[in-house]
Amino acid sequence: MIKSLLIANRGEIACRIIRTAREMGIRTVAVYSDADAKALHVREADEAIHIGPSPARESYLIGEKIIAAAKQSGAEAIHPGYGFLSENAGFAQAVKDAGLVWVGPNPDSITAMGLKDAAKERMIAAGVPVTPGYLGEDQSAERLQAEADAIGYPVLIKAVAGGGGKGMRRVDAAADFADALASCKREAASSFGDDRVLIEKYILSPRHIEVQVFGDSHGNVVHLFERDCSLQRRHQKVIEEAPAPGMDPETREAICAAAVRAAKAVDYVGAGTIEFIADASEGLRADRIWFMEMNTRLQVEHPVTEEITGQDLVEWQLRVASGEPLPLKQEALEINGWAVEARLYAEDPEKGFLPSTGKIELMTIGRFSRFETGDELRIDTGIEARDTVQPYYDPMIAKVIAWGEDRNAAIDELVDAMADTLVWPVKTNTPFVVAALDHEAFRAGDLSTGFIEQYADDLAIPDAPDPDLLRAAARKLRDEASLFSVHRNAGTVGAWTIPSGFRLNAPPSTVMALSAEGRRYEVSLPLLPDAAEPYIEMLHVDDAVYAVENGKTWKITTYRAAAGGHASAGDGALLAPMPGRVTSVDVAAGDTVTKGQRLLTLEAMKMEHGMSAPFDGVVAELNAEAGAQVTEGTVLVRVEAAE
Numbered sequence: 001m002i003k004s005l006l007i008a009n010r011g012e013i014a015c016r017i018i019r020t021a022r023e024m025g026i027r028t029v030a031v032y033s034d035a036d037a038k039a040l041h042v043r044e045a046d047e048a049i050h051i052g053p054s055p056a057r058e059s060y061l062i063g064e065k066i067i068a069a070a071k072q073s074g075a076e077a078i079h080p081g082y083g084f085l086s087e088n089a090g091f092a093q094a095v096k097d098a099g100l101v102w103v104g105p106n107p108d109s110i111t112a113m114g115l116k117d118a119a120k121e122r123m124i125a126a127g128v129p130v131t132p133g134y135l136g137e138d139q140s141a142e143r144l145q146a147e148a149d150a151i152g153y154p155v156l157i158k159a160v161a162g163g164g165g166k167g168m169r170r171v172d173a174a175a176d177f178a179d180a181l182a183s184c185k186r187e188a189a190s191s192f193g194d195d196r197v198l199i200e201k202y203i204l205s206p207r208h209i210e211v212q213v214f215g216d217s218h219g220n221v222v223h224l225f226e227r228d229c230s231l232q233r234r235h236q237k238v239i240e241e242a243p244a245p246g247m248d249p250e251t252r253e254a255i256c257a258a259a260v261r262a263a264k265a266v267d268y269v270g271a272g273t274i275e276f277i278a279d280a281s282e283g284l285r286a287d288r289i290w291f292m293e294m295n296t297r298l299q300v301e302h303p304v305t306e307e308i309t310g311q312d313l314v315e316w317q318l319r320v321a322s323g324e325p326l327p328l329k330q331e332a333l334e335i336n337g338w339a340v341e342a343r344l345y346a347e348d349p350e351k352g353f354l355p356s357t358g359k360i361e362l363m364t365i366g367r368f369s370r371f372e373t374g375d376e377l378r379i380d381t382g383i384e385a386r387d388t389v390q391p392y393y394d395p396m397i398a399k400v401i402a403w404g405e406d407r408n409a410a411i412d413e414l415v416d417a418m419a420d421t422l423v424w425p426v427k428t429n430t431p432f433v434v435a436a437l438d439h440e441a442f443r444a445g446d447l448s449t450g451f452i453e454q455y456a457d458d459l460a461i462p463d464a465p466d467p468d469l470l471r472a473a474a475r476k477l478r479d480e481a482s483l484f485s486v487h488r489n490a491g492t493v494g495a496w497t498i499p500s501g502f503r504l505n506a507p508p509s510t511v512m513a514l515s516a517e518g519r520r521y522e523v524s525l526p527l528l529p530d531a532a533e534p535y536i537e538m539l540h541v542d543d544a545v546y547a548v549e550n551g552k553t554w555k556i557t558t559y560r561a562a563a564g565g566h567a568s569a570g571d572g573a574l575l576a577p578m579p580g581r582v583t584s585v586d587v588a589a590g591d592t593v594t595k596g597q598r599l600l601t602l603e604a605m606k607m608e609h610g611m612s613a614p615f616d617g618v619v620a621e622l623n624a625e626a627g628a629q630v631t632e633g634t635v636l637v638r639v640e641a642a643e
Contacts, residue, residue, distance in 0.1 A: 009081030011382035159188035165235030245445030430551035580604030
């Protein structure tokens with residue numbers, strides 16, 4: 001058995017691996033960049049080694065530094081986690097050549113399945129059904145356009161070396177193809193160093209179904225059943241569950257058998273995932289499920305599989321990498337209950353899901369009173385309160401996983417946990433996730449990868465706190481500050497006043513002015529306690545209270561005249577919504593532009609964000625150039641309205 005392990009990753013997956021390794025008595029070594037010097041995975045490992053500057057391309061993506069750190073620490077093995085170098089065949093081979101144990105599949109298997117076009121050809125040979133599309137070597141824009149026209153729209157452009165939703169574009173009409181192709185190739189080159197793409201038919205009622213497979217060096221391959229990952233935003237998974245809703249035994253047997261054939265076709269060793277696209281227009285059927293790709297690593301959503309099978313997949317990885325056979329044979333694996341996972345991201349759903357970075361002052365995942373999770377709730381995280389969400393990496397804060405005896409029980413548990421999750425001041429997608437989980441269509445299992453777009457209006461976040469929450473906040477602020485005796489006189493000027501309409505013998509009350517997210521609210525509050533008022537838990541810190549409503553954190557203070565003022569760059573000015581890098585500038589100073597015309601593209605958190613003209617006009621000011629790093633709030637372009 002491996003005695004010491006270096007984790008070539010960061011964040012929650014590094015902490016997840018450390019947890020299992022510790023239980024197995026394996027010494028752990030973390031690596032970290034400048035930005036991660038005080039990160040949780042560094043604090044939890046037995047040893048930590050610095051590997052370079054904050055950008056991943058200068059630290060976590062440099063294989064030589066990782067291997068050197070392993071040698072320096074005396075680690076026997078390297079676990080890549082997911083992302084970064086986890087599916088880099090060259091790095092895997094370099095690890096083995098250095099005399100270290102690679103906790104992952106053989107480099108040849110990574111190569112065989114890493115390029116989507118070659119992988120599909122191999123799957124066809126193995127009898128695995130694949131989605132119709134173009135996998136050719138001719139990558140000219142003309143040939144790709146012609147193939148897309150022949151397949152019929154809508155089509156999906158996918159980076160050959162892609163993953164994680166990067167380098168992927170849906171195109172609904174021939175006229176949009178050229179721009180989408182250019183954007184896709186640019187993002188693919190930036191993310192993977194390879195701008196080649198393939199074209200697939202876009203399924204109009206798609207479900208994303210994937211099967212967890214596992215192989216060992218003794219020729220054994222098993223599956224650990226399927227997961228449904230259909231709830232996605234911009235091709236990035238948001239909610240995953242196992243098993244898949246609506247999956248009958250015959251279809252499960254067919255899809256899982258196909259996944260095992262796929263793994264055997266590349267002599268697969270270790271944890272892997274076979275991803276399928278299903279046409280669910282008539283429910284899940286074996287003849288309408290096609291292979292998409294194989295991920296030759298552990299998946300972000302692996303906990304839901306662990307929860308329904310009772311197995312620790314990281315332990316399996318470490319045992320298989322040590323040369324042991326699989327812990328269980330296929331007939332010993334079975335499904336027990338249901339598990340649902342939500343990804344908690346540092347992003348603002350009220351601002352188009354732009355990444356939200358910075359120091360987290362307050363964070364409580366799950367109910368305020370639950371400081372330790374129970375059997376039904378699991379939290380995988382790499383961040384604690386007082387840690388910083390960095391702008392250099394993926395913005396995921398945590399994964400929250402709930403188990404139940406059936407699907408409804410698991411969803412109920414997860415809704416309760418997410419609805420009571422408090423994070424401040426970093427914005428999160430939590431209220432959006434709560435709305436999606438509790439939506440009647442999701443509850444009914446009516447899923448597709450277009451779910452979020454289809455029900456976008458239903459998933460909108462309320463822009464004002466509930467009146468009950470405001471009253472509870474007012475009581476908390478009054479009681480904590482002992483303001484009652486100071487401000488009960490009618491003539492007092494400030495947050496408290498006797499309300500207009502006062503009449504003799506009416507229940508005595510005051511009005512308190514509150515501020516939340518820059519807006520002023522007036523709350524009528526009884527002077528005497530009212531037992532009928534609902535109890536709402538909240539935190540009181542300094543002069544503010546923090547409360548959660550369906551997953552959204554509100555900071556509420558007593559109103560002051562200056563509260564709610566916001567700086568503005570003025571009409572026509574486009575500000576950088578986050579720190580990032582300008583990847584392209586499409587206009588010059590003095591150019592005439594039309595409303596909606598793309599002016600430049602900003603890359604942040606590994607995603608591209610186009611910035612467009614707010615109205616017809618002229619580019620009066622241009623402060624951006626391709627390749628430049630910009631900070632949040634920088635005025636990049638200013639457009640003057642056309643006369």
